[in-house]
Amino acid sequence: MxxxxxxxxxxxxxxxxxxxxxxxxxxxxxxAPKSGHAENLPPLKIVAFGTSLTARGGWQPALEKDLGACLQRLVKVANVAKSGETTIWALTQIDRVVAEQPDIILIELYANDATLQRFVSLSRSRQDIGEILDQLHQRLPQARIIVMAMNPFSGLRGLIRPFVESYISAHQAEARKRGLEFVDHRPNWERLPSDELAAAIPDGAHPLPGIASKIIVPELVKHIAGRDCGG
Incomplete structure (x- = not known):
């Protein structure tokens, strides 16, 4: 009709x-309803490579969620991390990192090198992180490699790391020498009032996961995405 x-x-x-x-x-x-993620894009794969600050960190799910929302893309974070380990251990784990074929690698490996009882000298730590960065860059040339400084230490955990600032500076210098990225989370932690900071890191080394997510994740999202998506 x-x-x-x-x-x-x-x-x-x-x-x-x-x-x-x-x-x-x-x-x-x-x-029509949108999917919420960029079409035809595979997940953005991130490997968090480090110590207990990563293994016990608890900030990875929030990074997946917030970075995914910012980029409108699925984000997956895998850990290659172990409590109490050093750059000596990390040198044996490079195959695991490469096997993940990540787009981004987040690295924090200075914290236990800096402890007195592990006897990893500053020069050895610097040599090791340089070798780690070189191998990762050679085997994953397209990956973004981001070296990080995490939270401050206090109490006994701080006393056994009297030269931790030098280790951080050495790792930062090795990253910068290679044109790689560096993110320092400590200023954001240090903006907390002293009583809140102590409550957020009750053992002097390992932040509560919920607080770690609030401090670490926005900085990483802004750095990785190149814009502030916090609004």
């Missing part, structure tokens, strides 16, 4: 009818 009416309609009526159909098609297309 509609087709018959269009057949009998004048040219002006036909053009109006076709215009109305086109308008309705556009309206339906624009109002």
């Amino acid at each position: 509609i087709c018959l009416r269009l057949w009998r309609a004048t040219p002006i009526e036909r053009r109006l009818a076709y215009g109305l159909v086109l308008f309705l098609v556009c309206l339906v297309t624009l109002s």
Whole structure:
């Protein structure tokens, strides 16, 4: 019946009818629900490579969620991390990192090198992190490599790391020498009032996961995405 009416309609009526159909098609297309993620993009793969500050950190799920929302893309974070370990151990784990074929590698490996009882000298730590960065860059040339400084230490955990600042500086220098990225989370931690900081890191080394997510994740999202998505 509609087709018959269009057949009998004048040219002006036909053009109006076709215009109305086109308008309705556009309206339906624009109002269709979106998936929330960029189409045809594989997940952004991140490897967090480090010590207990990563293994026990608890900030990775929040990074997946917030960075994914910012980029409108699925984000997956895998850990290659172990409590109490040093750069000596990390040198034996490079195959595991490479096997993940990450787009981004987040690295924090200075904390236990800096403890007095592990006897990893500053020069050895610097040599090790340089070798780690070189191997990762050679085997994963497209990956973004981001070296990180995490939270401050206090109490006994701070006393056994009297030269931790030098270890951080050495790791930062090795990253910068290779044109790699460095993110320092300590200033954001140190903005907390002293009582809040103590409560957030009750053992002097390992932040509570919920607080770690609030401090670490926004900085990483901003750094990785290149914009502030916190609003």
